Amino acid sequence: MKRPAPTLRVYFSDYFNIAPAALRGYGAFNVSLVNDLPLFIDPFLLFNSSNPEYQKLHQDIIEYVRFLRDKAADEDLSQGQLKAWFMFREVKQTWLGFSRLGNNGSGLGMKFARALNRNLHTFFSNFGSESVAKASHLEKLCLIDDGIGRDNISDFTTNLIKDYLLRYTERFAKLHLHADQRRLLTIRKAVFNYTTETWQSDHYEIPFIDGDHVILTPRDLLTRDENWINKDDLVGEFDDIVAAVPDDQLRAQLNNYFASHLPRKTGKRGREKAPTVKERKKAIGAVFRAFPTLLDYYIRYKEDNGDRAESISQARVSESEEIYIDRVMGVVHRLDDETEFYDIFGSTLEETRARVAFLKDVLENKDGYRLFYDKRGKPMRREQDVQILFRLTWFATRADVNREVNNGRGPVDFKISRGAADKSLVEFKLASNGKLEMNLRKQVEIYQRASDTPHAMKVILYFTDAERKRVQAILKKLKIENHRDVVLIDARSDNKPSASNARD
Numbered sequence: 001m002k003r004p005a006p007t008l009r010v011y012f013s014d015y016f017n018i019a020p021a022a023l024r025g026y027g028a029f030n031v032s033l034v035n036d037l038p039l040f041i042d043p044f045l046l047f048n049s050s051n052p053e054y055q056k057l058h059q060d061i062i063e064y065v066r067f068l069r070d071k072a073a074d075e076d077l078s079q080g081q082l083k084a085w086f087m088f089r090e091v092k093q094t095w096l097g098f099s100r101l102g103n104n105g106s107g108l109g110m111k112f113a114r115a116l117n118r119n120l121h122t123f124f125s126n127f128g129s130e131s132v133a134k135a136s137h138l139e140k141l142c143l144i145d146d147g148i149g150r151d152n153i154s155d156f157t158t159n160l161i162k163d164y165l166l167r168y169t170e171r172f173a174k175l176h177l178h179a180d181q182r183r184l185l186t187i188r189k190a191v192f193n194y195t196t197e198t199w200q201s202d203h204y205e206i207p208f209i210d211g212d213h214v215i216l217t218p219r220d221l222l223t224r225d226e227n228w229i230n231k232d233d234l235v236g237e238f239d240d241i242v243a244a245v246p247d248d249q250l251r252a253q254l255n256n257y258f259a260s261h262l263p264r265k266t267g268k269r270g271r272e273k274a275p276t277v278k279e280r281k282k283a284i285g286a287v288f289r290a291f292p293t294l295l296d297y298y299i300r301y302k303e304d305n306g307d308r309a310e311s312i313s314q315a316r317v318s319e320s321e322e323i324y325i326d327r328v329m330g331v332v333h334r335l336d337d338e339t340e341f342y343d344i345f346g347s348t349l350e351e352t353r354a355r356v357a358f359l360k361d362v363l364e365n366k367d368g369y370r371l372f373y374d375k376r377g378k379p380m381r382r383e384q385d386v387q388i389l390f391r392l393t394w395f396a397t398r399a400d401v402n403r404e405v406n407n408g409r410g411p412v413d414f415k416i417s418r419g420a421a422d423k424s425l426v427e428f429k430l431a432s433n434g435k436l437e438m439n440l441r442k443q444v445e446i447y448q449r450a451s452d453t454p455h456a457m458k459v460i461l462y463f464t465d466a467e468r469k470r471v472q473a474i475l476k477k478l479k480i481e482n483h484r485d486v487v488l489i490d491a492r493s494d495n496k497p498s499a500s501n502a503r504d
Contacts, residue, residue: 040154086113132296139229183208223313431462
């Protein structure tokens with residue numbers, strides 16, 4: 001007998017039984033409460049906003065970093081002071097970021113603390129009193145320190161505006177949630193007291209479910225992929241940045257220095273060959289090291305073009321909602337309505353094989369492949385997309401589903417277990433991965449030996465016929481082309497029926 005269909009609870013609106021339109025009307029993002037979604041708070045959206053509250057939040061961030069700079073300048077900070085002022089836990093209750101399982105991220109540890117403290121003496125010495133840029137920007141840290149990424153900047157920003165986010169969530173909860181869906185909680189490190197120079201707790205009545213609270217985030221603070229001020233644009237927009245420098249003498253020096261660091265090469269016919277992308281990137285790096293003030297001109301350039309930041313970030317957030325919410329829920333409901341996907345019993349290997357088979361069918365035959373294409377029809381080759389989809393479809397299982405299990409030999413995408421004796425591994429790879437053959441030959445077998453896991457599956461996505469042929473050649477070479485636990489998923493769009501035909 002088929003057991004009753006599970007309650008499909010994946011997103012905030014599902015868990016709290018409210019209409020998604022209520023969240024959108026309030027301006028909040030409808031987060032998944034099963035797994036983090038790869039979205040981040042971009043502090044530039046605070047700076048560039050016409051909303052006075054957001055502008056005040058950006059000023060508060062600047063004030064706190066200036067406090068850190070002044071403290072670092074006055075004395076050598078102890079490890080205790082670094083922990084108290086520079087280190088923060090990830091605010092996991094926002095359910096945003098790069099967590100590989102659920103919502104547990106690493107937070108801002110001593111590495112971030114030391115990097116920020118170190119740069120406050122140099123690149124941030126004029127923080128709050130810039131002469132080129134219109135304002136101070138925390139994102140500058142991403143430009144000058146390879147160990148700091150957008151997730152660190154987002155985590156830091158989230159902690160510094162946590163009181164605002166909590167009050168924003170509290171207002172929504174009192175407007176839309178029942179009393180038994182809220183709880184009055186004391187939240188640590190919510191407000192900074194400049195008199196006592198300590199972080200203090202405060203009380204908030206906020207959504208509470210499954211033993212923890214949830215924090216909502218305004219959609220218009222979020223972006224995906226990169227912040228508006230980011231390192232990639234230093235290279236991609238280098239010519240425009242230099243052209244925007246008003247000092248013609250400095251502009252000439254920059255162009256001359258850049259040209260001097262490009263290798264001169266000639267082809268067979270004596271024509272000068274254009275530099276490669278790698279050579280150009282190296283030369284641009286040399287320019288920024290020799291002329292660090294150019295970073296400020298870059299930031300000013302991004303400020304002057306800031307109107308594009310909001311439209312681009314909102315387009316990315318809307319795209320994320322379509323991919324991770326609308327399309328995923330379509331897949332989840334389809335699996336529940338049309339199959340016995342959520343009624344699988346047996347060993348974890350049997351359950352995993354069946355779920356991978358269902359997933360393959362949905363992606364190949366039921367328009368699910370559209371999950372991996374942007375609005376222009378271009379493939380988004382990201383392992384994290386299929387990993388998130390796979391994880392979301394396991395919400396109604398009795399098995400323990402863990403991601404990125406590190407057993408001492410490296411992480412694996414998923415470990416599915418039901419007791420100590422019944423464990424299976426699943427690893428997702430893109431056919432375009434340059435190390436695919438090495439991975440297929442060694443990686444999962446190493447995991448099996450290290451964790452004593454008896455079964456493993458390898459799922460490979462390909463987006464072109466050339467990728468398919470490459471994978472098949474590798475499998476044939478390794479003599480595993482017919483192995484039932486090596487599954488290829490066809491994510492091509494050019495061999496699928498049109499959406500109108502598929503509905504006929």
